[in-house]
Amino acid sequence: MAYLTLLRPKDWAKNLFLFIPLFFSGDFFHWDLYPRLILGFIAFSLVASSIYIINDYRDIEDDKKHPEKKSRPLASGKVSKPAALIICVLLLITGFAIAFFIRDKFLFVLGIYFILNLAYSFGLKTIPILDIIIVAIGFVLRIKSGAVIAMIGLTEWLNIMVFLLALFMAIGKRRDDVLLKLSSGTDMRKSIKGYNLEFLNVVLALVCAVIVVAYFMYTMSPDVIRRMGTYRLYYTCLFVLAGILRYLQIIFVHSAAGSPTRILYKDRFIQISILLWITSFYLIIYMKDVTLFQ
CATH class of the missing domain: 1.20.120 (Four Helix Bundle (Hemerythrin (Met), subunit A))
Structure with a gap:
């Protein structure tokens, strides 16, 4: 259970934003678009989980002080650091492989999301105002991914x-x-x-x-x-x-x-x-x- 919690599956709900462009375009019932969108959702979720692991890895000491975050797998010691890093690498490889299979433009957008959030984890999150702007950009990249996968206008x-x-x-x-x-x-x-x-x-x-x-x-x-x-x-x-x-x-x-x-x-x-x-x-x-x- 701790290893599953490490991936933060509850936060995968954010990646449902990939389906928003389809709904707003009036093409919600074009069922032929869903297999690729579902795969895109999976790819985005895997890469997002890798970011969560990196973020938790770097914030172990800070999370131990937080009333809720102290129970996270890495902060509580339920998952070891080496195991978390191995899982992170596997998630990245799988996520980007799926994205490459779907469409090169989706791979590009997902790459931007990963690099931006990596920079966030390694320092940008300490800069007030910029930290919340980066979080908001992440959601824009989600809907952009959905539009790219479904090949519809945004x-x-x-x-x-x-x-x-x-x-x-x-x-x-x-x-x-x-x-x-x-x-x-x-x-x-x-x-x-x-x-x-x-x-x-x-x-x-x-x-x-x-x-x-x-x-x-x-x-x-x-x-x-x-x-x-x-x-x-x-x-x-x-x-x-x-x-x-x-x-x-x-x-x-x-x-x-x-x-x-x-x-x-x-x-x-x-x-x-x-x-x-x-x-x-x-x-x-x-x-x-x-x-x-x-």
Whole structure:
């Protein structure tokens, strides 16, 4: 179990972003695209897990001070350092081999993701602001990978919204780290010295506002309306707003930001908001010929 935990399979949910371009393009039911996308998901997950191992390897001492991270396989000693490195190499070889089999452009994007995150693990994560920007770029590279694999276009609006959403969640997690520092007196990560609660509260509110505005502009963009064949996408703004407000409530009221992935797994309100957003988007895009949506 410790070896499986080392791979952080729960964080593989982030790699579902590879399927987002397919959904937004209106080609969600082109089943012939799925085998390669699923393989791409596997390849991305394997490479991402190798990065997690490298990151945990370098952060063993810092993780031992963290109330939750101290139970990670390397920090707790359940997995030895040599074993972790061997697993890391095997993951990299397998992940990049699958990517090469799928498409050379996907291999290129995955390579950029790996190099960027390697640089992150070896020092860039200690630089405030740059650390959260790199995290957000990682999500943009995920949707870029999905578009490359499926060979479909990717609008600038989708890139912007994914980047902003990922940035928003990364800021929320940094805020949680600041709260831990205030309660324990210990820095949970080196970059946290460049943040304080007041700064993160302001930035969080700012990015939140930009996300909402960007999504509204996306749904009402003439180009998007033309491509989608409907002007009713703005109906979905309700669920985006509800999800963001709930996340803000978790951060500001409950002070329990933590991992965005964990919140997604546990919070029913956000889960329902996402489900309703997906459902409404599906009905508007894929059933626009039904009288109700004409």
